Amino acid sequence: MKFLKLLLLLFIVQTQAQQGGMWIPSLLKGMNETEMKNLGMKISAEDIYSVNKSSLKDAVPQFDGGCTAEVISPKGLILTNHHCGYDNIQSHSTVENDYLTNGFWAYKMEDELMNKDLEVTFIVSINDVTSQVLDGVTSIMSEVEKQKKIQENISKTNASFKKEAWQENRIRTFFEGNQYILFIIESYKDVRLVGAPPSSIGKFGSDTDNWVWPRHTGDFSLFRIYADKNNRPAAYSKENVPYTPKHFLPISLDGIQENDFTMVLGFPGRTQEYLPSFAVAQIQNELNPAKIEVRDAALKVQDGFMRKDNAIKIQYASKYAGVANYWKKWIGETMGLKKSNAIAKKQKEELAFQQNVIKAGKQVEYGNLLSDFQKNYIDIKEYAIARDYFTEVFLRNTELLSTAYKVYQLEQVFNTKGEQAFNDRKNNLLASLKDFYKDFNPTVDEKVFEKLIQIYATKSPKQFLPNNLTAINSATLASDIYKNSKLVNYEALTKLFSGDSKTILANLNQDVGYIFVKEIADKYMKEVLPKFDEINLKNIALQRSYMKAQLELNKNARIFPDANSTLRITYGKVKGYEPKDATIYNCTTYLDGVMEKYVPGDYEFDVPKKLIDLYNTKDYGQYAENGKMPVCFIGTNHTTGGNSGSPAIDAYGNLIGLNFDRVWEGTMSDINYDPSICRNIMVDARYVLFIIDKFAGAKNIIEELKLVHPKKKSKKRKSINN
Ligand code: ARG
Ligand code: GLU
Numbered sequence: 269m270k271f272l273k274l275l276l277l278l279f280i281v282q283t284q285a286q287q288g289g290m291w292i293p294s295l296l297k298g299m300n301e302t303e304m305k306n307l308g309m310k311i312s313a314e315d316i317y318s319v320n321k322s323s324l325k326d327a328v329p330q331f332d333g334g335c336t337a338e339v340i341s342p343k344g345l346i347l348t349n350h351h352c353g354y355d356n357i358q359s360h361s362t363v364e365n366d367y368l369t370n371g372f373w374a375y376k377m378e379d380e381l382m383n384k385d386l387e388v389t390f391i392v393s394i395n396d397v398t399s400q401v402l403d404g405v406t407s408i409m410s411e412v413e414k415q416k417k418i419q420e421n422i423s424k425t426n427a428s429f430k431k432e433a434w435q436e437n438r439i440r441t442f443f444e445g446n447q448y449i450l451f452i453i454e455s456y457k458d459v460r461l462v463g464a465p466p467s468s469i470g471k472f473g474s475d476t477d478n479w480v481w482p483r484h485t486g487d488f489s490l491f492r493i494y495a496d497k498n499n500r501p502a503a504y505s506k507e508n509v510p511y512t513p514k515h516f517l518p519i520s521l522d523g524i525q526e527n528d529f530t531m532v533l534g535f536p537g538r539t540q541e542y543l544p545s546f547a548v549a550q551i552q553n554e555l556n557p558a559k560i561e562v563r564d565a566a567l568k569v570q571d572g573f574m575r576k577d578n579a580i581k582i583q584y585a586s587k588y589a590g591v592a593n594y595w596k597k598w599i600g601e602t603m604g605l606k607k608s609n610a611i612a613k614k615q616k617e618e619l620a621f622q623q624n625v626i627k628a629g630k631q632v633e634y635g636n637l638l639s640d641f642q643k644n645y646i647d648i649k650e651y652a653i654a655r656d657y658f659t660e661v662f663l664r665n666t667e668l669l670s671t672a673y674k675v676y677q678l679e680q681v682f683n684t685k686g687e688q689a690f691n692d693r694k695n696n697l698l699a700s701l702k703d704f705y706k707d708f709n710p711t712v713d714e715k716v717f718e719k720l721i722q723i724y725a726t727k728s729p730k731q732f733l734p735n736n737l738t739a740i741n742s743a744t745l746a747s748d749i750y751k752n753s754k755l756v757n758y759e760a761l762t763k764l765f766s767g768d769s770k771t772i773l774a775n776l777n778q779d780v781g782y783i784f785v786k787e788i789a790d791k792y793m794k795e796v797l798p799k800f801d802e803i804n805l806k807n808i809a810l811q812r813s814y815m816k817a818q819l820e821l822n823k824n825a826r827i828f829p830d831a832n833s834t835l836r837i838t839y840g841k842v843k844g845y846e847p848k849d850a851t852i853y854n855c856t857t858y859l860d861g862v863m864e865k866y867v868p869g870d871y872e873f874d875v876p877k878k879l880i881d882l883y884n885t886k887d888y889g890q891y892a893e894n895g896k897m898p899v900c901f902i903g904t905n906h907t908t909g910g911n912s913g914s915p916a917i918d919a920y921g922n923l924i925g926l927n928f929d930r931v932w933e934g935t936m937s938d939i940n941y942d943p944s945i946c947r948n949i950m951v952d953a954r955y956v957l958f959i960i961d962k963f964a965g966a967k968n969i970i971e972e973l974k975l976v977h978p979k980k981k982s983k984k985r986k987s988i989n990n
């Protein structure tokens with residue numbers, strides 16, 4: 269009997285331990301720490317986050333606003349993804365020195381390249397300021413009054429919370445407005461490029477393999493943080509010195525095995541784990557299909573041109589990848605929501621929630637939450653669909669239309685703020701559009717316009733469209749606009765923008781392209797957006813109460829706050845998965861798989877000759893595993909966009925890999941994490957080292973690192989103890 273109980277307990281701990289979650293590093297003591305230790309972690313919560321000593325969090329900065337990096341040497345060397353460093357690598361590339369194609373390696377520090385506007389941000393401390401921020405906020409206030417008071421309190425708290433002169437305070441909300449946390453941060457602004465593999469390694473598999481397992485991408489690049497003589501943040505200067513970190517990650521050479529403990533520290537951007545079933549149904553059945561349909565059409569047109577014309581391929585490669593990334597993610601997410609029965613699961617939870625509300629006698633406070641949600645999601649539906657079509661067609665995927673929309677906003681600035689503001693905005697716009705037009709191809713965009721306007725005219729809710737739009741011939745319209753609008757090239761646009769504001773606006777309002785966008789945008793701004801915002805604000809308030817209720821009614825549940833671009837930790841195990849019947853995926857890939865995918869000369873699957881030679885001679889040095897070269901692995905860590913570049917850390921606190929993606933079947937983890945098919949994808953640290961050492965011959969970099977053997981050491985320790 270006792271044994272059975274123990275078994276049951278073990279089973280509960282085991283299954284519970286795989287439920288996902290992105291936790292706040294300063295709040296791990298208790299349930300999380302126990303769970304992590306049960307999963308195999310050998311270090312303590314205090315080793316991950318401490319206010320008194322250096323800890324893991326001191327080695328993990330946010331990189332360039334949207335990615336994560338980790339410090340891996342005592343001289344401020346950091347590692348992040350190739351796709352995170354991409355823009356910076358690109359900005360140093362020329363036809364003669366094409367670092368994207370050929371890679372870049374600084375064999376001495378003097379050769380490292382400075383980057384404009386690149387910064388990394390460390391978290392100094394994490395402080396709960398909920399009571400200060402909610403001070404004086406009462407339940408009888410309207411939502412608008414509440415938000416105003418909260419903003420005032422945030423400014424006050426930010427200004428008064430004690431920090432050093434070179435640091436900043438930043439307050440973020442957690443649990444949809446139920447908790448507020450202040451982060452003291454330090455941003456380093458002199459960050460130089462140290463190394464990047466060629467795209468045929470760093471971007472191997474490109475869009476075809478994006479979001480897909482098995483994966484074989486060496487998605488990494490290296491940078492170095494520089495500081496002033498006092499080790500503090502400073503703008504770029506020759507006098508700056510390599511930053512001395514409070515902590516850096518040793519790198520394990522012992523590799524990983526299925527079921528090994530792993531954790532990932534980083535800055536996940538946004539998740540929506542606590543939506544009601546009505547919202548999930550809307551995403552799955554209405555919004556994702558609409559967005560996918562628009563991008564599908566845009567991508568097909570671009571792909572057709574890119575395949576026929578190399579110049580267009582270069583112009584559109586990066587834009588295409590950007591649009592394709594979330595297109596592919598939404599397709600995976602929609603399938604995953606269905607496969608994991610997310611709506612039914614939410615409905616079941618909602619039933620239990622209702623019963624709990626009654627049990628706790630909280631009907632007055634929470635009894636109507638779900639029916640209010642239901643009503644709002646019915647009310648918002650048409651507006652939400654119209655908003656997504658407008659966003660995807662006008663703002664995101666037809667370049668002429670998004671340019672015209674920016675000009676439309678400029679006219680609004682004139683109407684609301686006057687001449688001076690108009691001129692400032694106009695100059696900024698002209699400067700930013702100059703770069704845009706370099707990679708703009710009107711022939712491609714005209715075809716995109718034709719397809720997308722057709723979708724907009726027929727699929728977006730009719731009541732919000734100008735009457736004449738529904739009857740258009742999109743091909744005729746497209747050819748008229750692209751022939752006659754001044755917005756199709758930079759010279760014509762700058763001419764249109766000369767003279768005083770009155771002249772400019774008068775001329776603009778004669779332009780076919782501009783007139784077309786203005787009519788639709790006006791309708792959208794008057795009839796869709798305000799109503800959407802109004803209902804959405806109600807949903808935000810409801811979501812806050814719903815969260816509050818769940819926290820109150822399920823005191824012992826594992827509830828983590830949705831991602832909000834703040835530092836989080838997620839943990840799990842190295843693990844394969846079975847996405848469908850008779851399909852079983854292993855958890856690790858090897859260089860053999862790179863060679864299996866190799867297509868000579870292909871833009872996605874070419875392999876550099878040097879790497880083929882290393883493969884043929886099996887020259888893997890100390891990085892091999894039983895004669896094979898590991899490349900990527902997957903685990904049950906709960907990650908999302910923003911976790912790119914995040915360190916994968918072993919049970920002892922050493923680096924074992926670098927997070928860069930998720931598996932396609934599991935991309936619904938942003939809404940419904942399902943431990944059976946959600947996996948994050950990491951590049952193995954040994955592959956990174958092998959590329960730096962054997963492929964690039966950058967011994968200078970290897971010498972800076974601390975390479976360790978934690979597993980061998982722990983075995984030895986055990987045999988001494990026994
Ligand atoms: N899917 C990954 C992420 O969301 C990688 C994107 C970059 N790679 C690409 N092939 N577009 O950012
Ligand atoms: N590639 C993503 C990023 O850039 C990470 C993948 C994900 O969404 O999990 O952050």
